[in-house]
C-alpha cells in the first residue's frame with residue numbers, strides 16, 4: 056500500500072498571503088504546504104481523501120492520473136473546494152466518480168456543488184462538467200471500494216463531526232480535536248497513522264503537537280505523520296523536536312506500507 060501526501064498545510068496554506076515570517080520565506084521545499092489531502096493506493100485501487108483547493112496542482116505534482124473514489128473527511132473549504140478538479144477524472148472514466156463521507160458532508164456538498172451531483176443539470180454544448188455520485192457512510196461500518204476495505208471513524212472538530220478513515224494498515228485522521236476511545240479502537244494495529252497537528256499551543260478545534268504525540272503513543276503505530284501544519288513551525292525544527300516514530304509530513308511525501 057502506498058500513502059501519498061498531496062497537501063499538508065493548514066487552511067491558510069504555507070506560505071500565507073501577506074506574511075513575511077521566517078517559515079513563509081523559507082527556501083526549504085518542505086515548508087511549502089498546500090491544503091490537506093492524500094491518496095491511498097493498493098492492489099489497483101486508488102482512493103483520494105478530500106478535494107483541497109490545490110487538487111489539480113497536487114495530482115499533477117505527484118503523478119496521480121486517476122482515482123477510483125473520493126473519501127471526504129468534512130465540508131470545510133480547505134478540504135472540499137477543489138471538488139471541481141475531479142472533472143478531468145470523471146471525463147477519463149466516463150462515469151460519475153463515487154464519493155463517500157459523513158451524511159451531513161454529503162448533503163452540504165450537494166447544496167454547494169449541485170452541478171456535480173445532479174445529472175438533470177446538463178453541461179452547455181461544447182463543455183464538460185464534473186460528475187460525482189455520493190453516498191453517506193456510518194462510523195465503524197466497513198465499506199469495500201475496489202480492492203480496499205474502508206472503515207470510517209468519527210472524531211470531534213469543535214462542534215462538528217469529522218470522519219477519519221482506516222484503510223487496512225493505514226489510519227488517516229485530520230481536523231480532529233481529540234480521538235475518542237471508539238475511534239482509538241478502530242485504529243488499533245495500524246502501521247502508519249496520520250494525525251492533524253496545528254502547532255505547539257492548544258487550539259479549540261485541532262490537536263496540538265503534544266496532543267497528537269499523546270494519541271500516537273496510545274495507538275502505537277510504527278510511524279505517525281503529522282499534517283495540517285501552520286507557518287508557526289519550520290519543517291526542520293519540528294522534525295528535530297518530535298519523538299522517535301513521529302514525523303512531520305510534507306507535500307509530495309510517499310510512504311510505502313507492507
Ligand SMILES: [Zn+2]
Nearest residue numbers: 074076079286
Ligand atoms: Zn508566515
Ligand SMILES: [Zn+2]
Nearest residue numbers: 129131212230
Ligand atoms: Zn476543518
Ligand SMILES: [Zn+2]
Nearest residue numbers: 066131133230
Ligand atoms: Zn482543515
